[in-house]
Amino acid sequence: MNSIHLRKKNTTKWFRDLRNLICKDFEYFENKNAKKKVKFTRSKWKKSKIKSEGGGEISILRNGNIFEKVGVNISVVNGRFDKNFKNKIPGTKKSSKFWASGISVVAHFQNPKIPSLHFNTRYIITSKEWFGGGMDVTPCIKDDKQKKYFHQELKKMCSNHNKNYYKLHKLNCDKYFFLPHRNEPRGDGGIFYDYLNSDWEKDFLYTKDVGKVFLKIAKNIIQKKMKQKWTKKDKGKQLIKRARYAEFNLLHDRGTKFGLSTGGNIEAIFMSLPPLASW
Amino acid sequence: MNSIHLRKKNTTKWFRDLRNLICKDFEYFENKNAKKKVKFTRSKWKKSKIKSEGGGEISILRNGNIFEKVGVNISVVNGRFDKNFKNKIPGTKKSSKFWASGISVVAHFQNPKIPSLHFNTRYIITSKEWFGGGMDVTPCIKDDKQKKYFHQELKKMCSNHNKNYYKLHKLNCDKYFFLPHRNEPRGDGGIFYDYLNSDWEKDFLYTKDVGKVFLKIAKNIIQKKMKQKWTKKDKGKQLIKRARYAEFNLLHDRGTKFGLSTGGNIEAIFMSLPPLASW
Numbered sequence: 001m002n003s004i005h006l007r008k009k010n011t012t013k014w015f016r017d018l019r020n021l022i023c024k025d026f027e028y029f030e031n032k033n034a035k036k037k038v039k040f041t042r043s044k045w046k047k048s049k050i051k052s053e054g055g056g057e058i059s060i061l062r063n064g065n066i067f068e069k070v071g072v073n074i075s076v077v078n079g080r081f082d083k084n085f086k087n088k089i090p091g092t093k094k095s096s097k098f099w100a101s102g103i104s105v106v107a108h109f110q111n112p113k114i115p116s117l118h119f120n121t122r123y124i125i126t127s128k129e130w131f132g133g134g135m136d137v138t139p140c141i142k143d144d145k146q147k148k149y150f151h152q153e154l155k156k157m158c159s160n161h162n163k164n165y166y167k168l169h170k171l172n173c174d175k176y177f178f179l180p181h182r183n184e185p186r187g188d189g190g191i192f193y194d195y196l197n198s199d200w201e202k203d204f205l206y207t208k209d210v211g212k213v214f215l216k217i218a219k220n221i222i223q224k225k226m227k228q229k230w231t232k233k234d235k236g237k238q239l240i241k242r243a244r245y246a247e248f249n250l251l252h253d254r255g256t257k258f259g260l261s262t263g264g265n266i267e268a269i270f271m272s273l274p275p276l277a278s279w
Numbered sequence: 280m281n282s283i284h285l286r287k288k289n290t291t292k293w294f295r296d297l298r299n300l301i302c303k304d305f306e307y308f309e310n311k312n313a314k315k316k317v318k319f320t321r322s323k324w325k326k327s328k329i330k331s332e333g334g335g336e337i338s339i340l341r342n343g344n345i346f347e348k349v350g351v352n353i354s355v356v357n358g359r360f361d362k363n364f365k366n367k368i369p370g371t372k373k374s375s376k377f378w379a380s381g382i383s384v385v386a387h388f389q390n391p392k393i394p395s396l397h398f399n400t401r402y403i404i405t406s407k408e409w410f411g412g413g414m415d416v417t418p419c420i421k422d423d424k425q426k427k428y429f430h431q432e433l434k435k436m437c438s439n440h441n442k443n444y445y446k447l448h449k450l451n452c453d454k455y456f457f458l459p460h461r462n463e464p465r466g467d468g469g470i471f472y473d474y475l476n477s478d479w480e481k482d483f484l485y486t487k488d489v490g491k492v493f494l495k496i497a498k499n500i501i502q503k504k505m506k507q508k509w510t511k512k513d514k515g516k517q518l519i520k521r522a523r524y525a526e527f528n529l530l531h532d533r534g535t536k537f538g539l540s541t542g543g544n545i546e547a548i549f550m551s552l553p554p555l556a557s558w
Contacts (some may be wrong), residue, residue, distance in 0.1 A: 277556050
């Protein structure tokens with residue numbers, strides 16, 4: 001098996017393993033003290049009905065005790081970029097062919113004290129190849145202690161790989177998750193990276209650690225906050241903040257635009273959208 | 280006073296008068312049998328803080344007995360189109376200057392049996408001048424009788440002006456209010472027209488009649504449906520349909536894009552977005 005095949009196989013296996021880990025841990029939280037057992041439902045989709053261009057699996061849990069809606073998607077797709085995307089993406093000058101594998105998670109919670117959580121990582125091959133991904137958190141109620149904890153964990157993890165990663169990838173995140181029409185950041189920031197292509201093994205290790213630290217942080221935040229009391233006013237704030245979330249994803253998000261214009265699976269693309277939002 | 284000044288004055292007066300009529304009639308419905316009196320709140324905005332480029336008035340009524348959220352906006356603005364819009368709009372080759380006056384209404388109801396209602400009309404001057412506008416209804420529960428009534432009223436009104444208007448303006452509406460990513464129409468359609476410039480007096484009369492028939496239809500539909508019983512399941516359908524509404528407005532609507540990229544007032548632009556939506 002040549003190296004590119006191994007790379008495809010290993011990244012895909014990792015994204016699937018991580019999906020299994022996340023779903024298992026989230027279901028554990030959901031059900032450990034609950035009368036009403038709630039599980040993820042899983043559905044498969046194919047990118048093309050006629051061609052073998054891969055597809056994905058959507059795992060969704062709705063109306064839980066803790067999670068109001070959480071989606072964990074994995075996908076392995078290939079094909080050709082259409083002319084709108086060609087040339088905007090590295091390594092597509094000679095050929096528009098691509099291969100991509102990734103995982104994406106968005107969680108919206110019943111308790112407005114728990115911030116919305118977003119994470120994704122991916123490995124993409126054109127005539128070039130690279131890793132990308134990251135995570136950000138969107139609280140509707142300010143919590144400086146949580147923000148500090150979140151960024152400390154990210155910084156610690158990043159610094160194990162490269163002393164510049166935290167600073168650079170945090171800056172990417174701050175720039176990207178910003179609503180220009182409201183002149184406000186989406187949330188507390190996080191880290192994001194793209195076109196990472198230094199040393200394959202090292203980049204893959206970093207990408208794996210980003211996934212691991214996401215799960216660690218998510219579990220920590222949920223555990224700390226899930227029993228905190230909240231008011232109707234807090235819920236109102238959450239619904240307003242979630243409308244901003246929908247605005248960002250529908251007006252600005254590159255992933256949403258990419259998905260919609262490449263004929264991606266609607267349910268997978270809109271998995272990120274909130275279970276309830278108010279304008 | 281020259282004719283262009285008179286035209287500006289008369290259209291602006293009409294849009295304001297119509298706003299007053301709509302708010303009065305909607306408030307009447309809202310309060311005639313209600314214990315809890317609910318009124319429109321009105322706020323003014325200016326297009327520019329430094330220059331005299333006009334502005335608008337937002338009238339919003341929220342959490343009513345009948346209306347969950349209804350906005351009635353009027354605006355009179357002027358300025359220059361930026362380079363992204365210049366050349367896309369008639370009469371901007373030599374000068375990017377424009378003047379525009381209009382009214383816009385979106386109503387979302389407590390009772391899921393009542394469809395969401397949308398209407399707007401406008402008069403725009405560049406080196407050319409024209410009228411535009413229309414209306415559409417978005418039910419979340421199919422009602423063929425209502426759809427038939429709605430289109431009959433539109434056809435009758437249109438035919439008083441031009442035998443082709445209904446057919447042409449209905450087609451515009453069907454084409455425009457369509458969600459390509461879901462391959463589904465937004466609702467039951469309606470009529471839409473733009474760049475209408477046949478005979479100024481006639482075009483203005485048509486535009487006035489579009490406003491009058493909107494109010495007639497809205498009152499008729501509300502009156503028929505406001506006392507109909509509905510279930511939790513109906514409400515769930517409404518929240519899902521409203522998410523489609525938000526998708527359309529944020530992903531596709533030209534007015535939203537235009538407003539956001541010309542620095543329009545956020546509250547006025549997003550007045551159309553639903554009070555509660557579910558993905």
